[in-house]
Amino acid sequence: MPLLDAREILAFPGGDNSSDTVIGNVHFNLTTLQHWNYTLYSNGTLSNGSWCLLTFEPYTPALVLPNGTFINVTWCWSPTEPIGVRGGVAIAYAVLFGIALVLILVNLKKHGRLHLPTEKRFFPIGRRWQWYWSSWVCATAVISLLTSIDVDRYFLPELPIVLTSFFWFLMQWGVMAVVWEAVRHWGSWMERQFIDPDPFVLRNDDRRSKVEFYLPLVFYLFLWLNFFMIVPRNWTGIELQRYPQQVIDDAAPTATDARFKTAAFMLAVCWLITVFSLWHSIKHYCPRNRGAFNRLRGLVRYTPLRFMLLLPLAAVIPAYQALVAWYFDYSPLKVGGPLASIYAGAYTPTLLILYVQILFGFFNPNEDLELQRQRRVRAQELDREMGIVHKPSWWRRVNGEHLDPNESMRDRLARNVREIHGTKRSAPDAEVTLSPPAGAPATSVEMTPVSPPPPSAPYSSRSERRRQERAMELAAGVLFSGAPEQSAATAARRREELMMDGPPPPSYRDTVENIRAAPASNVARSISAESSSSTNHPPQQIRSMLDV
Template sequence: MSDDGDWLYSDGGRQRFNATTLAQFGYVIYPNNTVSNWSTCVLAFGGYIPTVISNGSWYNSSGCDTPVREIRTRGILGIVCAVVFALLLILSLVCLNKHGKSFLPAEKRFRLVGRRWPWYWCIITSTLGIISGFTAVDVDRVWVLGTAAIFHFIFYLVTLPACLAAVWEMTRNWASFEERKGVDEDFFRYRQDDRRSKIEFYEPLIFYLFNFLSFFLSILRAWNPISRSNVDVITDARFKAASIFSFLAWLIIVVALVISQHYYRPCKFPWKIPVVLALTLVRIGYNIGSAFDYSISQLRYQASPAYIYCLGFLPIILAVIVILQSGWREPNEDQELLRLRNARNMSLDQEMMAVQAPSGKAIEGNRKPSRRRRTHRASAPPDYWGSEDPGKMS
């Protein structure tokens, strides 16, 4: 920029503007060859030749957030992440279709929507990842960071509370199914007014409180200073508190897992939950580090893309993959409950047959009983499984 009486110049003196008009409307020509008054910003170099008129308006102008550069590393990796999240979105819909179906009458104590929530949150997380990944393309290409950077950073940050909610609902649903299996076997096994039920009532309230506070402090705020990589804003108290609240929400999930393990004592430990907890802890740790150290901040444009993709996106992608893999492998809850009921009924029938067999000997294998035994069994209750016709017994 140079000054020559009534003219101000940009682009090494190749473009000039009326100094009086620029001063009247608060426009300043910056060293990066842009003209801005903080409400309007236009490019003023090369083939971008704007003209300012007496009322402060511009024509033949291009905004500072116009994509003018070639795509670079951040944009390429963003596209890759967006494609991966798109595949995860499809798989989330498949798992929702599988586990969201009901094969038993509705129960007030165990609602169908409860086991759908993990997949709802996986869908939300994948959708946020798609948007953040594709908007990363224009973060590389724009001359001055603006709307594209804001959308990229916002949707990137929201993937953490959404993924934490998916992990929480998966943990809660696992505990709920363990309770449901116990109640189906013995209706009075778990009361609804004991300490266990009260703890399980308050757990989600505390978790979603911390998770919402993390979302509120990090997302619902002014984003223009953040898009310009303002160090004082990126490392302010709100981002520090938001990262700590995310860690507290993570701790609630750990506590809920330990409590459920204590009360239900399942035959198999749910290893999928510690795995996703470890993955999300990596992202939470990076958020905390970014809030206190500007050099590695996920919101700093000059930071290496390796930070945001290896420590930011990758843990979320892997966590969702683990959740979906478990959903693909595990059966529908209603169908599993029916299988357990049939197994118990089969066991009871075998015990009844063993008691009714002569001399206390049960019928083994496929050996055909003698006529005398068939006559003795004529008065036995009918076979629940339809293997024999009681009417044809002699």
């Protein structure tokens, strides 16, 4: 992009007369141009301080009206130049950030899915924040890179350099939040694994819990201070890079003022808080070491490989932001600045941080699934210590103890009857035909009543076989009570067995009627006789719990 020097002002070329001038082989009214205070510059632009237009072919205006309006005009802030090196590299970086966005959404679905009930201390959004911030970083990076294409294409710098700088600062702001959320959530995940075997091993009101509560608040306080130091400001001074002296007088002081320097300091404090959070998690959830040297070695030993890569890359971000806040020549806010420093310090660390997150996101399992696996391992260890050996999963299928999801209620009742009879199906596809006994009337029940076994001899002993037979008969009578003849026969046989112990006692109604009809003396005498007869009568022999 050409830069115009303030001293390169040209005189209007002569035309057909004193009020005519020829610019780009087109005749213009010189009086009108001078009336509206237009000035011709050596780079082919015509400007009056408010409007700027191109005068060289093929962008030469066709006509100027007496009121100062140009016909078929092309303004100086138009993308007339071809895509430069900065724009070409920006397209390549934008493609990489777009691919990263797709992979981040895949990881968000993998790690954000719940496989366990939500716990009060560990909310699902805690594990998703790092992927939400990563999506923010990809979006702002793509906007910044695509708008930087027009930085080279505009004839004079204007809105594109402001947009690319604005979204670049938002990208830097978001990538620090990505690293912070990754470290913070790792500490939360370590705490969750630590208390899962014993929820009461850690207190909720100790110093550790208070630090973990206030640390995110402090981090986001400094992060928002970085945001307010940069974003809400007048960005017009960044556009004033149209000639070298203007860069020195306007653009450089604006890009290196006290607010940008303070913002870089705030970002450095955010990085230090992130490192402290990592140290705090290792101290409380990893094995402790004695001595300063052993603690330092333990800090390096228990730091995950992911954070060994993320923290140095994240340290480059506040360092580069501080560099450009003091030296404008290396800043991405400068039009025509050195591309090596711009892309190496401004975009490459952010891109590497995202891809490190994506790589470890694919390798690390979902936390709920990992917690389930740890619980199974602990349960197996406890069973091994107690000597409990569980049967394999095929045991129930071999012994016919599994439940078929396609089994109907009729099949389940038939299986229950077979279990009562002590028999099993000979083949998986065998049919059990349940038909009513001969002469039995049809019932309205879905399953036809099964014929009970023939009545056996009266109960005379306490043998286990007889007890099982009686239990089977009672169960069959409860389940299949559709045959009245069989029910009557069973009731009669039961009454005969009860009569073996003696005549039944009089009913309550007969006793009350006799007492009302007899005199008082007879009532007392009858009660006394009944008492003496009850004491002289031999006690009833209870043979089984079924006789009670």
